Amino acid sequence: MIKPRFSWHLAIVVVSAVAVAALLVWLSQTSGGGEEEVRELFADIPQNGAMLGSEDAPVTIYLYEDLQCPSCARFARETFPELVGRYVESGEVKVVPETLAILGRDSVPAAKAALAAGGQNRYWEYSTLFFLNQGRENSGYVTDEFLTNIAQKTPGLDVDRWNEARESDAVQSELDAAQASARDEGIEGTPTLVVSGPGGTSKLVGAVPIDRVAAEIDEVRSS
Amino acid sequence: MSERSTRVLLAVLAVGGLLMSAYLTWVHLLGMPPVCLTGNRGCETVQSSRYAEILGVPVAALGMGGYVGLLFAAVLRGEVGVLLGLFVSLVGILFSAYLTYLELFVIYAVCQWCVSSAVLMMAAFVLSVIRIGRLRKTR
Numbered sequence: 510m511i512k513p514r515f516s517w518h519l520a521i522v523v524v525s526a527v528a529v530a531a532l533l534v535w536l537s538q539t540s541g542g543g544e545e546e547v548r549e550l551f552a553d554i555p556q557n558g559a560m561l562g563s564e565d566a567p568v569t570i571y572l573y574e575d576l577q578c579p580s581c582a583r584f585a586r587e588t589f590p591e592l593v594g595r596y597v598e599s600g601e602v603k604v605v606p607e608t609l610a611i612l613g614r615d616s617v618p619a620a621k622a623a624l625a626a627g628g629q630n631r632y633w634e635y636s637t638l639f640f641l642n643q644g645r646e647n648s649g650y651v652t653d654e655f656l657t658n659i660a661q662k663t664p665g666l667d668v669d670r671w672n673e674a675r676e677s678d679a680v681q682s683e684l685d686a687a688q689a690s691a692r693d694e695g696i697e698g699t700p701t702l703v704v705s706g707p708g709g710t711s712k713l714v715g716a717v718p719i720d721r722v723a724a725e726i727d728e729v730r731s732s
Numbered sequence: 733m734s735e736r737s738t739r740v741l742l743a744v745l746a747v748g749g750l751l752m753s754a755y756l757t758w759v760h761l762l763g764m765p766p767v768c769l770t771g772n773r774g775c776e777t778v779q780s781s782r783y784a785e786i787l788g789v790p791v792a793a794l795g796m797g798g799y800v801g802l803l804f805a806a807v808l809r810g811e812v813g814v815l816l817g818l819f820v821s822l823v824g825i826l827f828s829a830y831l832t833y834l835e836l837f838v839i840y841a842v843c844q845w846c847v848s849s850a851v852l853m854m855a856a857f858v859l860s861v862i863r864i865g866r867l868r869k870t871r
Contacts, residue, residue: 515811519864522819530826533794536786537830543782579765579776586780587763641782645774645841716763 543641547634548664550590554598559627559683561593562603568596568706568726573607573687573696576619576639577646581700584716585640591719596726606632607687609699615651617684618675622656624683625674631666638662706730735866742817742859743806749799749852756792756845760784769844777841783834791831795849798824802856814867817860824853 555563570592574581596602608623610616619639626635638659644650656675660668674680694703694712702713702722706729713725733741756779759766765776778784784791798820805817828850835842 515867518811518815519818522815523822526819526822527826530823530830533786533823533827534830537783537791540785540787579780582780583763583765583776640780643777643781644839645777648840650840718763 543638544662547637550593551633556630559606559632560603561633562597563600566600566603568602568730570602570604571607571703572604573609573691573699573701575609575612575616575699576623577612577616578699580716582640582643584700585637588719592722607690609687609691613647615647619651620684621675621680624680625671626666628674629666631663634663704729738859738863739806742856743803745852745856746799746802746806752845753792753795753799757790757796760790760792774841775843775845778835778839778843781839814863821853821857821860825857828853
């Protein structure tokens with residue numbers, strides 16, 4: 510016969526384990542959703558269309574990316590916030606996205622959705638939230654519902670205007686221009702950063718750490 | 733299965749899980765994609781998703797903590813070891829079930845490392861139940 514004390518201990522352990530697991534699930538759901546960090550990251554940084562940062566910044570980074578690309582998502586999570594905090598906020602660097610649709614059918618609506626947000630100066634909030642919620646390539650997760658959900662979470666975005674702009678000729682032209690630019694630049698993978706300044710131009714490929722981006726910025730900053 | 737062999741098996745599972753989660757923590761902190769045995773990008777997608785961290789702590793690092801707990805459970809004799817093993821493995825399988833749901837229905841990508849960890853936790857839970865059964869008989 511089992512001792513009552515052991516039964517109590519057993520019950521306490523089971524209840525505690527369920528409580529801890531529930532706490533972890535709750536924390537997982539409520540932390541890192543992205544809205545708050547996106548709001549903080551881009552607060553007070555000028556955006557003109559899809560361009561992020563001061564027009565007068567001496568260094569421009571052209572960021573070739575596909576919203577479906579996992580390495581782009583890693584870059585957005587791990588390197589981009591530091592790049593913004595250290596160089597864009599101070600007016601030293603501006604970032605121009607070259608949004609591509611090269612990884613498959615889901616890339617096209619994803620790119621158009623982000624570019625449409627750019628029409629309201631909300632490209633970066635939208636694309637960053639997309640990356641934070643990215644699914645597996647071409648698995649069919651890029652549905653209207655998914656894109657609209659990101660739009661609704663994007664701070665300051667008028668969702669109705671965004672929805673109309675998604676299929677506009679202007680957005681299609683921006684996408685075509687970025688694809689043409691990628692061909693001209695010989696872009697072979699995403700993300701690719703073309704860092705351009707008075708001292709020249711250099712290219713970085715992959716989800717590179719901030720130190721490598723910083724080194725290239727220093728290299729091209731002075732003529 | 734004797735108590736000793738159950739504990740040895742639990743220790744082996746814990747060490748295996750510890751090595752696996754240490755590797756995943758390491759690649760997460762370095763920003764590298766984990767090696768995926770079938771070569772697909774499921775692991776990379778899962779690792780780069782918003783669910784790969786909780787309050788800034790990599791989920792793989794939480795897993796390391798869990799496997800350290802299982803190792804202690806294997807080393808400790810008697811009721812304390814048995815209950816610790818049950819606690820850690822139960823948290824582990826419940827949280828793994830949640831992560832598997834996310835992979836299948838939210839992230840749409842499956843990471844083999846996560847599946848392996850779920851299987852290890854399930855095995856650890858079965859061993860913990862066996863230990864409980866044995867402890868009940870001796871009382």
